Amino acid sequence: MKQLSLALFLGIAIVLLVIIGSAIYTVDETEQVIITEFGRKVGDPVTEAGLKFKTPFIQHVNRIEKRVLEWDGNATEMPTRDKLFIIADMFGRWKITDASVFFEKLRDERSAISRLDDILGGETRTAVANHDLIEIIRSTKEREPVQGGEIVDILGESAQLEDIEQGRPAIEQIIFDSAKPKLAEFGIELLDIRFKRINYNPTVEKDIFQRMISERKQIAERFRSEGQGEAARILGSMEKDVNEIKSEAYKKVQSIRGEADAKATAIYANAYNQSPQAAEFYRFIKSLETYQTSLGGETTVILNTDSPLLQYLQSFEGNGN
Numbered sequence: 409m410k411q412l413s414l415a416l417f418l419g420i421a422i423v424l425l426v427i428i429g430s431a432i433y434t435v436d437e438t439e440q441v442i443i444t445e446f447g448r449k450v451g452d453p454v455t456e457a458g459l460k461f462k463t464p465f466i467q468h469v470n471r472i473e474k475r476v477l478e479w480d481g482n483a484t485e486m487p488t489r490d491k492l493f494i495i496a497d498m499f500g501r502w503k504i505t506d507a508s509v510f511f512e513k514l515r516d517e518r519s520a521i522s523r524l525d526d527i528l529g530g531e532t533r534t535a536v537a538n539h540d541l542i543e544i545i546r547s548t549k550e551r552e553p554v555q556g557g558e559i560v561d562i563l564g565e566s567a568q569l570e571d572i573e574q575g576r577p578a579i580e581q582i583i584f585d586s587a588k589p590k591l592a593e594f595g596i597e598l599l600d601i602r603f604k605r606i607n608y609n610p611t612v613e614k615d616i617f618q619r620m621i622s623e624r625k626q627i628a629e630r631f632r633s634e635g636q637g638e639a640a641r642i643l644g645s646m647e648k649d650v651n652e653i654k655s656e657a658y659k660k661v662q663s664i665r666g667e668a669d670a671k672a673t674a675i676y677a678n679a680y681n682q683s684p685q686a687a688e689f690y691r692f693i694k695s696l697e698t699y700q701t702s703l704g705g706e707t708t709v710i711l712n713t714d715s716p717l718l719q720y721l722q723s724f725e726g727n728g729n
Contacts (some may be wrong), residue, residue, distance in 0.1 A: 412523060426516045430464035440504075442470040442511045453507035456534060470511060476503045479524045485609060486533045490540045493609035498532055499602055500524070506595030515593050528601060535579050545606060546575050576603060650675070 434457075435441050441454040445467050455474070456462055462469065483497040502524065504510045514520045536544060574582075578604055588598045608616055681687055 412678065418608065427464050427479070431461055433460050433462060433469045435457070435460055438473065438475050439471050440474050440507045442472060442507055446466045446471055449508065449511060453511075454509070472504055472507045473517065474504065474512065476501055479528065481525060481529060481532075483530060483605070483607075484533070488541045488544065489538055492541045493611070494541065494544070495605075495607040495609065496532060496536060496544075497605040497607075498528065499604045500528060501590065501599040501601075502596055503599065504595055505597040508595070509593075510595030520594070520596060524591070524596075526585070527587050527590050531583045534586070535583045539579055543574055544576055544579060544603075547577065577706075599727060603610050607677055607678075 433441070435454055437457045441460070443450045443454070443462055445463070450467060453472075465683070479500040479502055481498040481500070483495050485493055485495050487493050504520075510520070514523060584598060584601050587601065591598050605627075676690065679690075
């Protein structure tokens, strides 16, 4: 009897625990709760955090995120107003502000992401189709691009950037303003949307890169030509300076040699003019030097008998006889 009573007590306790566990739930700070009964929403959303109660077994807790959520769109190919195809990749931020409407129309975040893809993707395609490529890739109208004067001189009008009416931030704002009221119908508040990446279509990317390469080559050729001209000018100036230095040095060398020869001649003259014998000896030495430099073993010289060169040769010949 005691065992039966104990088993009955334990069974009742377990049932009570299960009932209490099914009737109690908690709400976190980062979420809000929708209570449904047989699939139908009951009451208002529970947004305050804490311990809450519901009808056990009959009512079901549906948790909905209260924090800011992210949307990362798929990269999609789309045409611009000037008939150029680009691949635009977008991202955005959103949150659920009306849990009741959100639950009734979308139920969960998966369905919400699908609807965001449709609405934001469609508005992006519409905005891109209404603007030229230059407006989508330029950041703002007010900021003036820095353009070098030499590059403009080389490339001409092709180096001048086209004027834009709005710019990328304005286009993002257009997408935001168009999509926000449409998402509000689903209890969603759109917080922000931006272009993450804009790529050229592969079919035109090669032509665009080739044009950029051609422009850079024109600039490089201009700079290279100017560099060669400057190098030629420097080399010409250097050669001129070298020739002037050599000419001045040669002039100075010849001047020094002339002064040295004059001093040597003066020294010789002072040395050999001290007496008639010294002068005769000087003439004799100079004649010998002349014989040594002008007469050789195979040299034939025809001279007049009155030539000064024969003076000493005749005297030597006479002495020898």
